[in-house]
Amino acid sequence: MEVNTGIIVQPLHRYNREQDCMEALIAMKWPNGFVCPRCAYTRCSQLTSRRIPLFECGKCAHQTSALVGTIFEGTRLPLLKWFHALELFLLPDGISAMRLHRVIRVTYKTAWLMLHKIRHAVGEFDAREILSGDVKVNSDTYGYDPSRCKLSQPHASAVIAGCTVTESGEPEQVKIQLIPHKRGRENRATRHELTAFINDHVDARISEVHSFPLAFQLYSPLRKVVREAWVSLKSTYIALGPKHLQAYLNEYTLRRRLYLLGAREAMHEKLLCLCVAIPAIPYSQLIMHHPSRPLSAVA
Known part of the structure; x- marks a missing residue:
């Protein structure tokens, strides 16, 4: 059993095209304008001949994209599928990899990997958030x-x-x-x-x-x-x-x-922000058996 309701959530209307998704990632990656990850220079030229736009630093000529350093880095999937997966991840009881692979039409292994990359970002965020009050x-x-x-x-x-x-x-x-x-x-x-x-x-x-x-x-x-x-x-x-x-x-x-x-929309934007802020984890590390250490070992 996957999702109790059986509802298929459609992507938000503002993300109907691949370009819409890419522009959202660029805006989140560089909210105050481009910053070179190598030298911090703020001027660049954009290379749009590839599927994923590249930005070339005007000072050191380093090339980067809005996907570098995010969970989307290295993906071969359309961003529309990723954005739809994020929407489904936010269903009241989540979504299984089996259900996701049928809904967005990817292999089961790809669906499993997508969900666990999202969970990795969530886990990194959780580790940084401290309870107070x-x-x-x-x-x-x-x-x-x-x-x-x-x-x-x-x-x-x-x-x-x-x-x-x-x-x-x-x-x-x-x-x-x-x-x-x-x-x-x-x-x-x-x-x-x-x-x-x-x-x-x-x-x-x-x-x-x-x-x-x-x-x-x-x-x-x-x-x-x-x-x-x-x-x-x-x-x-x-x-x-x-x-x-x-x-x-x-x-x-x-x-x-x-x-x-x-x-x-606010929920989706927050989750997307986490996915942009947290680097991707390699598949080899994702499948390794590394349960949380006993808390006594941390103290």
Whole structure:
């Protein structure tokens, strides 16, 4: 099962042509005008004889394009397909590679790679964003059905969830950190791991932090978000192993945050901005088994 609704989202009207997509990337890459990545000179000549326009620095003659240093670098796909994929990525429960390959008409491997490149950008963004203000941190469990809590559930994973909260106490910015070496519902993060999470992901200088290490005494609104993440990801991707689970958790928390923006166009622009700001990751690195290190090893 992929997308529950079965809705195929069409690209935004402002991106109906390849040129529209390229102009959007150029504007995001150089919002204040061209800047040479080699010498920082600001004047250039544009070479339009190729499919992807090249910009040649007027000082050092270095040639570059708006795709260099983005997740789109080296792509052979039309940008329209990428922009459509970004739209589908923002569906309420995301989209699977199997569904994406059918909708935008690429191979399954290409669809899988596109989605994971987007997730890589999302993960890099998440790593740079720090929680600050009124912060709650739970030692929680991802991947089990509370209605069946008496049964053994070996595929559940220990996670640490942190969030900023609104004045009404609702989670706003959320992070969910997988602890891959702790599987099964009975395994939970230790106080030491909670401290490591706070050190890495919370600006303690300007924050009031409340941590909840006990299973029976968690911050319930944040616990609800973890349950919602599991339900959402399970509905689209069925079963996720620990290899890429952190990437999917990052996807969920970013999508949740973007939905707070409300407008579809604003969500798309923010996601596109991340994809322009984060360099592409080689396929060989993407498929390597590098789950997140135990938080205790980071502390």
